[in-house]
Amino acid sequence: MPKPSRETTPPDAPPRAEGSAERNLARTVALLERWDKGVSIRELLDGAPADPALHNAVFTLFRRQAEIDWLLARLTPGRRIRPRLRRILRWGATQVLFADGLASAVVTDVCVGYVRRRYHAGEARFVNAVLRRLAARPAAAWAELVAAEAPEGVKVGLPDPLYRQWCRHLPSIRIAEFAALFRRPAPLIVRLRAGAAPPDEVAHLKPLPAVAWAPGARLFRVVAPGAFFASPAFRRGDYYVQDPATLLAPALMDIQPGECVADLCSAPGGKSVVIAEDLGDRGKLVCMDRTAQRLRRVRENLDRFPNATLCLGDARRPPLRPGCVDALLLDVPCTNTGVLRRRPDAAWRFSNAQLSKLVRLQADILEAAAPLVRPGGRIVYSTCSIEPEENTGQVRSFLERHPEFVLAQEKQLAHGELHDGAFAARIQRVEA
Numbered sequence: 001m002p003k004p005s006r007e008t009t010p011p012d013a014p015p016r017a018e019g020s021a022e023r024n025l026a027r028t029v030a031l032l033e034r035w036d037k038g039v040s041i042r043e044l045l046d047g048a049p050a051d052p053a054l055h056n057a058v059f060t061l062f063r064r065q066a067e068i069d070w071l072l073a074r075l076t077p078g079r080r081i082r083p084r085l086r087r088i089l090r091w092g093a094t095q096v097l098f099a100d101g102l103a104s105a106v107v108t109d110v111c112v113g114y115v116r117r118r119y120h121a122g123e124a125r126f127v128n129a130v131l132r133r134l135a136a137r138p139a140a141a142w143a144e145l146v147a148a149e150a151p152e153g154v155k156v157g158l159p160d161p162l163y164r165q166w167c168r169h170l171p172s173i174r175i176a177e178f179a180a181l182f183r184r185p186a187p188l189i190v191r192l193r194a195g196a197a198p199p200d201e202v203a204h205l206k207p208l209p210a211v212a213w214a215p216g217a218r219l220f221r222v223v224a225p226g227a228f229f230a231s232p233a234f235r236r237g238d239y240y241v242q243d244p245a246t247l248l249a250p251a252l253m254d255i256q257p258g259e260c261v262a263d264l265c266s267a268p269g270g271k272s273v274v275i276a277e278d279l280g281d282r283g284k285l286v287c288m289d290r291t292a293q294r295l296r297r298v299r300e301n302l303d304r305f306p307n308a309t310l311c312l313g314d315a316r317r318p319p320l321r322p323g324c325v326d327a328l329l330l331d332v333p334c335t336n337t338g339v340l341r342r343r344p345d346a347a348w349r350f351s352n353a354q355l356s357k358l359v360r361l362q363a364d365i366l367e368a369a370a371p372l373v374r375p376g377g378r379i380v381y382s383t384c385s386i387e388p389e390e391n392t393g394q395v396r397s398f399l400e401r402h403p404e405f406v407l408a409q410e411k412q413l414a415h416g417e418l419h420d421g422a423f424a425a426r427i428q429r430v431e432a
């Protein structure tokens with residue numbers, strides 16, 4: 001049975017009591033400690049038992065971190081907050097300002113008790129003082145202070161490096177629009193898989209209009225996730241949890257049955273599934289990824305396609321013969337700035353250094369993979385980023401280095417209410 005992807009699990013946590021709040025704080029802090037070591041929230045939650053309250057706490061914390069950090073600085077002038085206390089204060093501030101269900105006094109007690117048990121009494125007094133000051137005014141008053149006095153980036157809720165990057169290529173009205181979208185949970189959208197019977201769970205699903213870049217895809221918004229995931233049709237594998245933007249790259253591939261196709265950065269397999277469906281039972285699909293754990297998800301997703309083979313490897317050194325594929329998907333690692341609703345923590349990883357490093361990695365993957373395509377074949381290069389350096393800029397510089405390829409089509413999707421941001425370009429190798 002396909003697993004609902006964790007980042008689209010709707011935040012329908014019930015109100016919590018103090019015991020569960022303590023557990024929620026401890027789990028959030030444990031996740032944040034690992035996040036600080038470089039692991040993404042998606043990886044941390046993937047495979048763990050579903051915990052909607054934890055999901056809510058962590059996602060809201062990252063969505064609101066710009067304001068929270070600015071307010072914490074206002075409340076502690078001249079003082080450097082230690083990272084271990086900052087994690088706890090961020091959780092406490094998220095609960096006080098942005099969550100329903102827990103009284104501020106309970107939040108403060110939970111945080112203070114945690115710090116006293118784990119660290120020092122002096123640090124517990126500090127946390128107590130900060131959270132009491134925060135709780136002394138209503139959340140609306142703090143929101144007014146942010147709107148009146150915070151720097152522009154904080155007002156829209158973005159980390160400074162990302163805000164400055166967007167100022168370089170987006171008008172301020174777009175920045176505000178995108179930032180507002182990223183504060184809200186993404187809708188849960190599913191695609192009816194090729195060959196599946198027409199839907200009968202009308203009560204759980206609301207049909208969505210077709211998207212221009214994949215007009216044949218039948219998409220639905222899930223309105224009752226619990227009932228939908230328990231439904232026979234979902235358990236049978238008739239639906240795949242899929243944001244419409246992820247259909248752009250497979251559509252540009254224009255797969256024909258019988259072709260030989262490679263997807264070199266394939267995990268968890270969302271686009272591989274569409275390609276496999278387009279191939280039908282003819283042709284061949286090689287799905288590669290560098291990470292064994294993530295490749296296991298591709299295996300689960302492709303278990304019904306005997307013509308798909310999996311391969312653990314580095315796309316900068318693909319173990320395939322030159323000229324052996326008709327179509328190549330390079331859905332490369334990127335900054336994820338088009339999918340921040342689903343990965344709000346990615347906003348806090350963004351830096352110029354990270355962007356440069358990823359642009360280099362993407363260029364290396366393109367360079368190494370291009371020879372695999374036969375003359376007349378095509379590469380679809382794609383990202384879930386809205387940064388020009390990773391998208392149009394990357395494609396332009398590849399084409400400058402490779403006159404044997406021409407640009408056939410490219411599209412940048414900006415995110416909207418019903419889909420994420422994404423980029424895809426189809427680059428054709430000229431006939432010999």
Ligand SMILES: C[S@@+](CC[C@H](N)C(=O)[O-])C[C@H]1O[C@@H](n2cnc3c(N)ncnc32)[C@H](O)[C@@H]1O
Nearest residue numbers: 265266267268269270271289290314315331333
């Ligand atoms: C954007 S995700 C791919 C998403 C996937 N195409 C899908 O639709 O589900 C990028 C993937 O590239 C993989 N990756 C990163 N560096 C790689 C490399 N050098 N070689 C192969 N895969 C790599 C990551 O593990 C990650 O799974």
